[in-house]
Amino acid sequence: MPLTLITGASSGIGQACARKFAQAGHRLILNARSVEKLEALKQELERDFATDILLLPFDVRDRARAEEAIRTLPAEFRDIDVLINNAGLALGTDKEHECDLDDAFTMIDTNVKALLMMTRLIVPGMVERGRGHIINIGSVAGDAAYPGGSTYCATKAAVKALSDGLRMDLYQTPIRVTNLKPGLVETNFSNVRLHGDAAAAKRLYTGIQPLTGDDIADVALYAASAPPHVQIAEVLILATHQASAQLIYRTP
Numbered sequence: 001m002p003l004t005l006i007t008g009a010s011s012g013i014g015q016a017c018a019r020k021f022a023q024a025g026h027r028l029i030l031n032a033r034s035v036e037k038l039e040a041l042k043q044e045l046e047r048d049f050a051t052d053i054l055l056l057p058f059d060v061r062d063r064a065r066a067e068e069a070i071r072t073l074p075a076e077f078r079d080i081d082v083l084i085n086n087a088g089l090a091l092g093t094d095k096e097h098e099c100d101l102d103d104a105f106t107m108i109d110t111n112v113k114a115l116l117m118m119t120r121l122i123v124p125g126m127v128e129r130g131r132g133h134i135i136n137i138g139s140v141a142g143d144a145a146y147p148g149g150s151t152y153c154a155t156k157a158a159v160k161a162l163s164d165g166l167r168m169d170l171y172q173t174p175i176r177v178t179n180l181k182p183g184l185v186e187t188n189f190s191n192v193r194l195h196g197d198a199a200a201a202k203r204l205y206t207g208i209q210p211l212t213g214d215d216i217a218d219v220a221l222y223a224a225s226a227p228p229h230v231q232i233a234e235v236l237i238l239a240t241h242q243a244s245a246q247l248i249y250r251t252p
């Protein structure tokens, strides 16, 4: 059974990936900060599917905790086949020159530095074993900046550069690197971005049928299940009535 580690598995796209990969027969290592949500997900998945799940709750910005968690993995959970670098967030919609720097630095620490750290901790083992797949969750926001989103967009542009660079660094190995770039996905993302303003978050998903976490998980599983000679390098996944990060047709 392949073994997949998912960061940010307590919600949204990460949680949907956990379900799809468990259903497809993967064993899972699930990370996020919310221990209770991870425990409920583990119970559900072990009840519904033939899978084994290890919970690895830590804040991905905490390098010492992350290093310790990966170094002390039980033997049967060490040989990770698929790493899904999904933990991430946007905070705020302020102009760059007026933004809250704490929010901006949190995005950079989570979306960029922690993603790089997880790659640094896990990919050397993949190289030693001669197999592995890294799936980074980028965004349409990494393709072009939009007003009020510059730091978030910059982090997702960095995810593209880290994905492309890693693919080049690994091209002489059988290890594959995929950058999945979703558009509008209805998850807890906007609620977090808008600091808990649930009504405003809901409005972003009205008048259009947004993507779901399952839609993104389907593509992640497709990439992970492709024959070994096929590397799905990058995929942009948009809702049908979305043409760019901000060009969205909403029915009145």
Ligand code: NDP
Residues within 6 Å of the ligand: 007, 008, 009, 010, 011, 012, 013, 014, 031, 032, 033, 034, 035, 037, 058, 059, 060, 061, 086, 087, 088, 089, 090, 110, 137, 138, 139, 140, 181, 182, 183, 184, 185, 186, 187, 188, 189, 190, 192, 213
């Ligand atoms: P959610 O808010 O639903 O999920 C985010 C996940 O990341 C949660 O499980 C959260 O868990 C985890 N997380 C956040 N910070 C940390 C941290 N410091 N340490 C560990 N885990 C953390 O949003 P999505 O599912 O939508 O977001 C997942 C990814 O998809 C993100 O990288 C996001 O940028 C990207 N994305 C989302 C889009 C969208 O429209 N929704 C579009 C394009 C990309 P917890 O709080 O328990 O730690």
Ligand code: 8X3
Residues within 6 Å of the ligand: 138, 139, 140, 141, 149, 182, 183, 184, 245, 246
């Ligand atoms: C999230 C999508 O368009 O809100 O990555 O930036 S967007």
